[in-house]
Amino acid sequence: MKTVGAARLADLPPPPAGTTGWPWTEESAPLPDKMPDGSDWPRISIITPNYNYARYLETTIRSVLLQGYPNLEYIIQDDGSSDGSVDLIRRYEPHLAYWSTEPNSGQPAVINRGMRRSTGSILAYINSDDYYLPGAFEAVALHFHQHPEADLVYGRCWFVDENEQKIGDHLGRLSSLDELLDLWDIWWCKRQIVQPESFWRRRIYETVGDFRTDLHIAFDYEYWCRMLTAGAVFQELNYATACFRFQPMQKTSNATRTAGEELAVVERWLWDKNVPLAAKRRRELQAQWFYHNCFLSTVENSMQRDESKLRRWTRVVFVCARHPQILAAPPFRTRLRTVMGL
Incomplete structure (x- = not known):
């Protein structure tokens, strides 16, 4: 699997007419070849699952590639799109470690395929309607380097509308399993982890394995439950790492279905006497x-x-x-x- 060096604006396809700012006409400055203490930058593997989100996908791609990060492995797994996504991905193919398009199998299965191909010591996935903010990878890599005990790091997340206008700012605050399982006073009270802000080490991925493919929405929530059950250390990073886009077609807009899946996930942990509570x-x-x-x-x-x-x-x-x-x-x-x- 090839890695991708820090891409520059001049290396990428020109942005659509009329687009300005990050990540269209602005980029993160390329990082030095070594970390401040002389260590190599850890490899960061990013997976983007995509299904018919061509409207937003290019923002996501450019926000990954323009981080200025020297040891990046970027994988895009398309889930059988028919809206022009594949043509868009091909335009960025020289800058990708790997990409494929396969018959529709659902978001968790697509992410799992990408994770299995990844080789980085730091892992994350970002959906094709969300995007990273400048300097995110540097901040995450430095935090993991300075805190070897950390298994998962979550940063600050901006909420944006479908036109990428900021409408909110969020920083989750939880670190234990009983906090994560408390949907009522913590998770649903704005202390939750917002998915694109999270990054984790390969060692915890190798411990907990794949995302559950039988869940439609709460598969990331269930994954974090498994991490904490396995003893993972979660830490917050007070740095704006990503943007979560509110748009009409997203799955989490169905609040009833989202809550139902989360309640079903929680039920297993609350009645399992082997869970440390x-x-x-x-x-x-x-x-x-x-x-x-x-x-x-x-x-x-x-x-x-x-x-x-x-x-x-x-x-x-x-x-x-x-x-x-x-x-x-x-x-x-x-x-x-x-x-x-x-």
Whole structure:
């Protein structure tokens, strides 16, 4: 597998007419051949899965290639696109370590193929509607070099709209398995890891293996659960590394399906006694899971059917009797008063 040196603007195809700024008319300055202490820069392998995202793909490609990073391995795995993506990838072929287009098999399977081909000591994947910010690879490589205990590093992520206008700024804050499993007070309360900001070492990849191909959205969340279960050390990097694009066609725009997959993933860990969780913390999270997955769904179904208060009370009492852990969930009493008109 070949590596790619730092590309310069003059080396790449000209940008589309009217595009300016990063990564069209601006680039990161090429890094020195060695790190500040004289060490070699670690090889960074980046995988981009793509399926019919030609509209955004070129931004992603250029944001990888224009990092000025001297030891880069960039792999693009197209999943059978029919929108011109393949022609676009071919334009950048001289700067890629590898690329292929194969019949559609789903995002996790495509990422797995790229990861298996990779040779870098630092790994990441970035979807073809997201992109990196200048200097990201340098900041990540230096952090890993200075913190040999770190297995996964996540940086600051900018939220952008479909036209690449910044609409938000995010830095996740979690480092333990019980924090990651807490969807309610941490993950869904803006302390989550946003996927394109994350980078991890090959050693943890070799420990946990592939992404699960039976998950449509939460496969990265489940992957991080496996990492922390295996003892991985997660660290934050207060440096803007990537942009997450909000656009109409993205899978995560389906909030109900995303939450459903995450709840299904969490269920396995919360009831597996081999998962290292303190007993009290396990009970707290199980109570939240029952509240969200059983109590709220019961209430919402009753309200959608416009059932009488008596019928709704009956349903609520039944589900609470069946799953008494619900009573320990912090939002239970407030929500009960609201839905029952108390």
